[in-house]
Amino acid sequence: MVVWRDLLVAMRRRSDVATALLFFVVVTSLFPLGIGAEPNKLRANGPGVIWVAALLSSMLSLGRLFAADHADGTLEQLVLGAAPLGVTAAGKAFAHWLVSGLPLVAIAPLLALQYDLDPGLYGVLALSLLLGTPVLSLVGGIGAALTLGVRGGGVLLALLVLPLYVPVLVMGAGAVEMASAGLGGQGQLLILGAMLIVAAAFAPWATAAALRISSE
Amino acid sequence: MLFRGLAFALSAGEVLRIAGPNGSGKTSLLRILCGLLTPSAGEVRWNGARIQTLREEYARHVVYLGHAPAVKDELTGAENLRATCVLAGLAPSAQDIRDALARVGVPGDKPVRHLSQGQRRRAAMARLVLGWQAPLWLLDEPFNALDAAAAAVIRTLLGEHAQRGGSVVYSTHQDAGLRDSRVIEL
Numbered sequence: 001m002v003v004w005r006d007l008l009v010a011m012r013r014r015s016d017v018a019t020a021l022l023f024f025v026v027v028t029s030l031f032p033l034g035i036g037a038e039p040n041k042l043r044a045n046g047p048g049v050i051w052v053a054a055l056l057s058s059m060l061s062l063g064r065l066f067a068a069d070h071a072d073g074t075l076e077q078l079v080l081g082a083a084p085l086g087v088t089a090a091g092k093a094f095a096h097w098l099v100s101g102l103p104l105v106a107i108a109p110l111l112a113l114q115y116d117l118d119p120g121l122y123g124v125l126a127l128s129l130l131l132g133t134p135v136l137s138l139v140g141g142i143g144a145a146l147t148l149g150v151r152g153g154g155v156l157l158a159l160l161v162l163p164l165y166v167p168v169l170v171m172g173a174g175a176v177e178m179a180s181a182g183l184g185g186q187g188q189l190l191i192l193g194a195m196l197i198v199a200a201a202f203a204p205w206a207t208a209a210a211l212r213i214s215s216e
Numbered sequence: 217m218l219f220r221g222l223a224f225a226l227s228a229g230e231v232l233r234i235a236g237p238n239g240s241g242k243t244s245l246l247r248i249l250c251g252l253l254t255p256s257a258g259e260v261r262w263n264g265a266r267i268q269t270l271r272e273e274y275a276r277h278v279v280y281l282g283h284a285p286a287v288k289d290e291l292t293g294a295e296n297l298r299a300t301c302v303l304a305g306l307a308p309s310a311q312d313i314r315d316a317l318a319r320v321g322v323p324g325d326k327p328v329r330h331l332s333q334g335q336r337r338r339a340a341m342a343r344l345v346l347g348w349q350a351p352l353w354l355l356d357e358p359f360n361a362l363d364a365a366a367a368a369v370i371r372t373l374l375g376e377h378a379q380r381g382g383s384v385v386y387s388t389h390q391d392a393g394l395r396d397s398r399v400i401e402l
Contacts, residue, residue, distance in 0.1 A: 001299060001302040001303055002299075002303065004299075005288070005291070005295075005299040008290070008291060008295065009288055009290045009291065012290035012291070012327070013290055068288075071284075072284055072285070072286060072287065072288060072289070073282055073283070073284025073285060073286035074286045074287070074288060074300075076252060076280065076282050076284075076286065077280075077286050077300055077303055077304070078303060079252060080250060080251065080252065080275045080278065080280055080304075081272070081275060081303040081304060081305075082272055082275055082276050082303065082304050082305025083272065083303070083305070084271075084272055088303075215252055216252065216253050216254065
């Protein structure tokens with residue numbers, strides 16, 4: 001139900017969804033202008049840039065994950081809901097991913113054109129984002145819940161969450177780089193898959209604990 | 217310290233009013249009773265068991281309506297009520313939702329952001345019409361921002377709930393004209 005509700009709210013506030021997606025497009029499009037149009041340089045930097053942009057774009061919308069619910073009082077209803085709060089937190093993270101992560105996965109191969117990436121790598125790039133961006137939403141949810149109602153929470157959220165994103169970034173960008181070197185990115189993709197399983201199993205409960213603290 | 221030495225038991229069919237001036241801790245007491253706030257000392261028990269250990273099981277027995285209306289501006293009254301009910305473990309039909317909103321006088325098809333403050337409050341109170349299965353209602357200033365007609369509906373709902381054997385704890389700083397079983401002055 002919380003997924004349905006959040007998706008409905010997101011559909012009625014399309015500008016928020018578009019902002020994160022546009023940020024992703026703009027950042028990935030600015031880099032080729034900044035680092036020059038030399039194809040080898042672009043090919044080498046492409047996966048890293050796309051991954052960093054995806055990470056920042058996902059973080060951009062994290063602040064809203066619980067803030068609106070906190071402000072209008074619906075968070076109290078979620079905390080006092082009939083479903084375990086961990087399940088509700090997982091639903092919120094899933095809705096966040098559907099709105100802010102999945103569009104990035106879909107559009108990333110198109111943006112990879114700017115970096116002259118080999119078309120054979122588009123699949124690896126999309127797969128790495130498909131496995132990695134849900135981890136960003138799940139882990140980010142803990143930070144969003146902890147910084148709820150804190151003044152200057154946006155900066156604190158970035159400081160809290162970005163270090164936790166590092167392994168996902170390293171493995172995500174690494175998978176594409178390995179595949180482009182002809183070594184295959186299966187190792188990194190498997191580790192990303194493992195990260196997703198661990199995050200899906202534990203992050204919602206940590207988010208739930210943080211929400212209980214924040215709603216006191 | 218907001219209050220100390222506060223002890224009371226609530227029986228089925230009782231309506232308990234928590235009275236007191238602003239800042240006396242009415243909201244804090246209600247948040248403690250629903251489990252949102254942990255008291256620095258003492259405990260709340262539901263049928264003899266601590267509410268912290270019961271968690272979701274206790275939540276199913278409680279309707280808590282706080283200060284904020286707890287409705288999403290982007291959703292319609294009907295969508296909000298459906299979401300609130302399903303999150304509380306209920307499965308109301310579309311007709312139930314329409315009837316509940318009609319009873320509190322809120323249009324079901326309009327996004328809540330187009331409604332006035334009082335109508336938003338009414339939309340939140342529609343939860344009470346469908347909340348008869350939960351024996352304990354905890355209401356923070358339920359008559360705030362409501363006009364006389366809406367306040368009368370809420371009074372009727374609270375009275376009906378008490379007659380069914382449900383219990384109500386509500387806070388207000390002035391007498392709301394309900395036949396309270398008890399009043400706690402903070």
